[in-house]
Structures are given as structure tokens and as C-alpha cells.
Amino acid sequence: MYNIREWRHVFKLDPNKEINDEQLESICESGTDAVLVGGTDGVTLENTLDLLARIRKFLVPCVLEISNLESITPGFDFFFVPTVLNSTNPKWMIDLHREAVKNYGEFINWDEMMVEGYCMLNPDSKAFQATESKLIHDEDVLAYATIAEKMFHLPIFYLEYSGIYGDPALVGQVYQKLEKTVLFYGGGIENADQAKQMAERADVIVVGNLIYEDTNTALQTVAAVKDCKKLKKSKAFN
Ligand code: 1GP
Numbered sequence: 001m002y003n004i005r006e007w008r009h010v011f012k013l014d015p016n017k018e019i020n021d022e023q024l025e026s027i028c029e030s031g032t033d034a035v036l037v038g039g040t041d042g043v044t045l046e047n048t049l050d051l052l053a054r055i056r057k058f059l060v061p062c063v064l065e066i067s068n069l070e071s072i073t074p075g076f077d078f079f080f081v082p083t084v085l086n087s088t089n090p091k092w093m094i095d096l097h098r099e100a101v102k103n104y105g106e107f108i109n110w111d112e113m114m115v116e117g118y119c120m121l122n123p124d125s126k127a128f129q130a131t132e133s134k135l136i137h138d139e140d141v142l143a144y145a146t147i148a149e150k151m152f153h154l155p156i157f158y159l160e161y162s163g164i165y166g167d168p169a170l171v172g173q174v175y176q177k178l179e180k181t182v183l184f185y186g187g188g189i190e191n192a193d194q195a196k197q198m199a200e201r202a203d204v205i206v207v208g209n210l211i212y213e214d215t216n217t218a219l220q221t222v223a224a225v226k227d228c229k230k231l232k233k234s235k236a237f238n
Pocket of ligand 1 (some may be wrong): 012160161162163164185186187188189206207208209210
């Protein structure tokens with residue numbers, strides 16, 4: 001079993017996007033801690049299984065981040081289940097989860113499943129719009145982080161800026177709030193410096209789009225993160 005507390009860097013691959021074998025090999029063999037498979041639209045059982053089979057040629061841990069009920073399949077090392085904390089529609093917080101447990105509950109290995117408390121922070125992103133999320137203030141983000149950890153005991157809190165680079169100061173504040181819950185940061189990382197800046201403030205950084213836009217630069221984010229230390233946590237923030 002892998003320990004996500006030791007992870008620092010993951011690549012997120014979208015089953016609905018093209019990636020050639022050479023690119024995929026370089027991503028899987030990059031030294032990243034895991035490959036997450038997930039996307040917002042066009043994710044089907046077929047393209048998920050296709051990508052899974054291609055990733056499985058390599059040893060890298062492979063996680064299905066569940067996008068919809070149709071594309072759930074066994075064969076991954078882990079299953080990450082998003083719950084969108086700032087959605088206005090309970091569908092994205094709890095209703096899809098109820099349907100999944102009703103339909104597939106007996107097949108779920110709970111040791112392989114982790115819930116991610118998502119905060120959607122880029123209103124222009126497909127993910128924000130598809131999940132009917134609402135705009136929130138920084139204080140709300142900090143409150144959601146505390147709710148995720150202290151009330152719901154979620155293993156993962158995910159700051160999702162998908163498509164834009166986030167606010168390092170806010171990410172740092174959230175990081176200071178959390179004691180046990182692992183902080184994932186994702187959004188707009190376009191180079192090694194940005195990867196390092198967020199990796200100083202989050203436990204795990206997620207690199208997505210850059211894989212498809214500039215694979216070589218995406219690969220450089222792995223080394224940038226491995227060499228970087230997280231900022232010290234101060235009790236004063238809690
Ligand atoms: C998307 O958080 C990830 O779910 C990564 O974001 O695609 O902007 O890198 P980018």
C-alpha cells in the first residue's frame with residue numbers, strides 16, 4: 001500500500017486527451033509519485049480502460065479519480081472520490097456517492113478508496129462550472145479546510161485552480177491550518193519555479209495541462225519538487 005503522506009508530486013492524465021506512447025512513457029518513468037487518471041468531460045469507460053492499460057506497462061502508482069459513475073472500473077491502485085465542498089448542488093457533494101455505493105458498494109475495497117474534499121477556485125474552469133460551484137472568499141476556503149479535517153476527517157483537501165495559477169499566500173495559509181489532512185494543490189503550473197513555489201506550501205502538487213502543452217517542461221516539475229522543502233508549520237495559525 002502506498003502512503004500518500006509521502007507524495008509530493010503527481011501528474012493528472014485526462015482520458016479524453018491524446019498522449020503518444022513516448023510522452024506517456026516519459027511521464028510514467030519521470031519519478032513522479034503517482035499518475036491520476038481523471039477529467040471533466042468526455043471521460044468514458046472505454047478511454048479510461050485504454051489509458052489504464054497503457055499506464056500499467058510501468059510501475060508508477062496509478063489512481064482513478066472518479067469523474068462519473070460510467071467510467072468506474074477495477075484495476076487501479078487507488079480510487080480518489082471527489083466531494084465538492086463549494087458546490088451549490090448536492091449531486092457533487094453526496095448524491096453521486098450515494099448512487100455509487102448503492103450500485104457498487106459490495107465491490108468497493110474501502111482500503112483503496114480516499115475522499116478528496118475539493119474547493120473549486122477558478123470560476124472560468126470547466127470543472128468549476130460542471131460542478132455548479134460558487135465563488136468563495138479566502139476565509140471560506142480556510143473554513144472548508146478546517147471542516148474537511150476536523151469535522152469530516154477527510155484524508156485529502158484539494159485546492160483546485162484548474163487552468164490558472166493560484167494564490168500562493170492562500171495556499172500557504174491553508175497549509176498552515178491542516179495538521180493531518182493532506183493538502184493537494186492543482187492549477188496552472190507551467191514551469192519548475194511555479195511547481196517549487198506551490199510545493200513549498202502544499203503536500204502534493206498536481207500537474208495536468210502542461211503534460212499536453214509542453215511535456216519536457218512538465219517533466220522538469222518533478223525534480224523541482226523533489227528538491228524542495230515545505231515551509232515550516234506554525235501552531236499560531238490553528
Ligand atoms: C486539474 O488540478 C489539476 O484537475 C491540474 O490543473 O491542468 O491547470 O495543471 P492544471
